[in-house]
Amino acid sequence: MAKTPDRPNILLFITDGxxxxxxxxxxxxxxxxxxxxxxxxxxxxxxxxxxxxxxPARASLMTxxxxxxxxxxxxxxxxxxxxxVLRTEHMHxxxxxxxxxxxxxxxxxxxxxRTGELEQFGWQEHDIRGAKDHANASQKGLRVDDTLDPETVxxxxxxxxYNDTLKYAVTDVPPKERQIGLPASQACAWLKEDAPxxxxxxxxxxxxxxxxxxxxxxxxxxxxxxxxxxxxETLHDDLSDRPNIYRRDQQxxxxxxxxxxxxxxxxxxxxxxxxxxxxxxxxxxxxxxxxLDNTVVIFTSDHGRYVGGHGLEAHNFGAFEEIYGVPxxxxxxxxxxxxxxxxRVGFHDLCPTILDLAGETPFEASDSKSFADVLQDPQAxxxxxxxxxxxxxxxxxxxxxxxYWEDEWKFVFNGFDFDELYNLAEDPLETINLIDRxxxxxxxxxxxTGVWRRMHETEDTTLLNSxxxxxxxxxxxxxxxxx
Numbered sequence: 276m277a278k279t280p281d282r283p284n285i286l287l288f289i290t291d292g293x294x295x296x297x298x299x300x301x302x303x304x305x306x307x308x309x310x311x312x313x314x315x316x317x318x319x320x321x322x323x324x325x326x327x328x329x330x331p332a333r334a335s336l337m338t339x340x341x342x343x344x345x346x347x348x349x350x351x352x353x354x355x356x357x358x359x360v361l362r363t364e365h366m367h368x369x370x371x372x373x374x375x376x377x378x379x380x381x382x383x384x385x386x387x388x389r390t391g392e393l394e395q396f397g398w399q400e401h402d403i404r405g406a407k408d409h410a411n412a413s414q415k416g417l418r419v420d421d422t423l424d425p426e427t428v429x430x431x432x433x434x435x436x437y438n439d440t441l442k443y444a445v446t447d448v449p450p451k452e453r454q455i456g457l458p459a460s461q462a463c464a465w466l467k468e469d470a471p472x473x474x475x476x477x478x479x480x481x482x483x484x485x486x487x488x489x490x491x492x493x494x495x496x497x498x499x500x501x502x503x504x505x506x507x508e509t510l511h512d513d514l515s516d517r518p519n520i521y522r523r524d525q526q527x528x529x530x531x532x533x534x535x536x537x538x539x540x541x542x543x544x545x546x547x548x549x550x551x552x553x554x555x556x557x558x559x560x561x562x563x564x565x566x567l568d569n570t571v572v573i574f575t576s577d578h579g580r581y582v583g584g585h586g587l588e589a590h591n592f593g594a595f596e597e598i599y600g601v602p603x604x605x606x607x608x609x610x611x612x613x614x615x616x617x618x619r620v621g622f623h624d625l626c627p628t629i630l631d632l633a634g635e636t637p638f639e640a641s642d643s644k645s646f647a648d649v650l651q652d653p654q655a656x657x658x659x660x661x662x663x664x665x666x667x668x669x670x671x672x673x674x675x676x677x678x679y680w681e682d683e684w685k686f687v688f689n690g691f692d693f694d695e696l697y698n699l700a701e702d703p704l705e706t707i708n709l710i711d712r713x714x715x716x717x718x719x720x721x722x723x724t725g726v727w728r729r730m731h732e733t734e735d736t737t738l739l740n741s742x743x744x745x746x747x748x749x750x751x752x753x754x755x756x757x758x
Contacts, residue, residue: 281634282377283608284470284570285477286561287625288554289336290547291329291384292486292590293576295322295600297547303504304544308555309574309604316572316606317650318615323680325623325665327578327590327598329486330359332622334387336577337367337396339626339643341666343735348668351389361388366638368626369397372477375635380465383458383481398479400469402461422448423490429535443489443542445496450549453492455484459553463560470564475633480557485546486580486590495545504537504544507583507597509704514585516708517593518692520674524592525585536583543582571607571632577622585705591670594678594687594695595705599665605650616653618660619680620646641732664729675738679726686722690738690748696722719750727756 297304298318325335330351331342338345346362369379380400381393393401419428419441427445431437450456462480470476510533514522531539554574561567581587584597591598601622606612609632620628627637627645637645648656663680675690683700696709696719709715730739730753739753 281609282475283632284475284566285372285629285632286557286570286572287477287479287629288557288572288574289333289384289479289481290485290550290574290576290602291483292578292580293547293550293602294579294582294597295320295576295602296597297544298602298604303499303540305498305548306551308551308558309602312554312558312572312574312604312606313613313615315612316604316614317611317653319603319605319618319620319646319649320615321617321619321663321680322575322601322603323599323619323621323663323665324576324578324601325621326667327665328667328670329384329386329577331668332577333385334361335621335623335643336625337369337387338365339368339623339638339640340365341623341642341664341733341735342668343666343737344640344642344733347387349670351386353671356389363388363395367396368629368638369477369479371397371630371635371638372633373397373399375633376474377633378471378474378476379478380462380470380476381479381481382461382465383479384483385481400465419444422446424493429538441488441490443491443539445493445542446490447493449494450492450553453490455482455546455549456553458482459556462557466557466560466564466566470566472564472566477629477633480553482550482553484550485543489539489542489546491542491545492549495548496541498548499541499544501537501541502534504540506533506536506540507585509585509706510536510583512585512706516711517695518689520672520692521585521587521593525587528583528586528588539588540582543580569608571605571610573625573629574602574604575622575625576601592672594667594676596699596703599678610650611653614653616649616657618646618649618653618657619663620649620660621663621665662725664726666735677726677730677738679722679729681722681725684718684722686719686726688723688726688749694719694723694750716750720755723750724755727751727753728758729756731756731758 324332326342331347334345334347347359351359373379379398381398385403423444429442431440458480579598580590581597624643630637631645631647665678667676677688679686685697687695694710697705
């Protein structure tokens with residue numbers, strides 16, 4: 276079927292572990308290409324991930340389902356073969372688009388299921404070889420090699436019995452010759468040589484960066500004034516009123532100096548700057564083929580990363596916005612231009628939204644909903660998107676967590692410790708847990724009821740069957756959320 280204004284091309288550019296805050300005005304991170312994309316599109320500042328770990332989030336993107344429904348609860352390569360297995364009875368949006376006449380292409384990080392046979396999920400053209408090589412290296416510890424400047428190499432060392440692994444380093448190898456440049460190179464070649472001109476297409480360009488070990492090119496690193504980089508305001512948060520496992524995780528980073536945190540930030544920001552240039556390469560290929568104006572461009576990330584927020588690193592324990600908030604910028608035909616919105620939308624909501632943008636009927640699932648209305652009329656539609664819901668299962672160290680946003684309020688139900696309540700309007704850095712304040716008791720009951728309601732709607736059967744007397748942790752029980 277020929278491409279028309281209501282059947283545009285779709286370019287999805289996904290990073291890994293990128294904080295939403297890096298795109299906010301005045302931030303130290305340099306992203307000129309993304310900034311230009313914001314000017315001709317919609318910047319959604321309150322986008323979030325349904326689970327702050329790669330595999331579950333990316334499986335949710337493809338299916339529109341929460342992890343408890345698609346089956347991938349943590350990274351698929353870190354568990355036994357019969358665990359965290361993607362349930363293939365659920366259709367992916369690429370399958371729907373392929374059947375509707377779209378050409379489909381996928382390049383870079385997959386990390387959703389183990390076969391790597393993307394054609395069964397709707398991707399006609401795909402190349403994840405470089406990403407698989409990177410995944411294999413990750414499992415072996417991402418060792419130091421001779422392409423890195425030895426004076427800049429820092430490693431994670433100790434306690435006794437743990438592997439030494441690469442923390443960060445600077446390299447003189449340009450991005451196009453490293454893993455970070457491979458997905459863009461593959462996408463540019465496809466766009467110039469194989470993408471159809473008359474029929475619509477969807478192309479996904481997916482990365483491991485800026486997550487993983489922070490290896491950055493010297494050119495990007497030297498764009499940053501390292502000694503003067505702003506440290507996270509919550510770097511020295513004592514977490515005294517937060518769950519104990521947060522403080523236990525924080526101990527891992529307790530000996531990192533402020534100077535080293537600034538070097539970590541410079542490497543992290545530098546990798547984002549390199550990704551920004553890779554996006555520029557892909558947009559340049561689109562423009563050279565005359566297809567930029569009829570292509571919806573979506574820039575986002577699967578989850579965030581702490582990089583010193585609350586004294587933490589990586590993206591596991593601690594239900595804070597640094598890891599739940601994700602960047603989201605959309606531009607193209609029928610998308611408002613130069614608008615910033617605080618609509619609350621999920622990474623997994625991209626599934627019905629992409630189908631909506633392509634003129635297809637979204638899947639019938641209560642786990643996600645389209646935000647195409649926000650893209651077309653952000654001011655009017657923002658009120659339709661004030662609630663968010665996410666879950667977490669512990670990533671190897673098992674625990675149960677559900678996160679619920681409603682307007683300025685954020686509630687974290689912790690099945691392993693006491694709960695959390697934050698007012699993000701008054702306390703955007705989440706430094707004051709209001710859970711035990713008597714004046715907020717009604718709010719806690721209302722928010723917990725909202726959590727149960729989402730569990731009922733999405734059939735989260737494990738927790739809905741927690742009436743047993745030794746499991747009555749919540750302020751109100753499952754019956755309160757029945758619709």
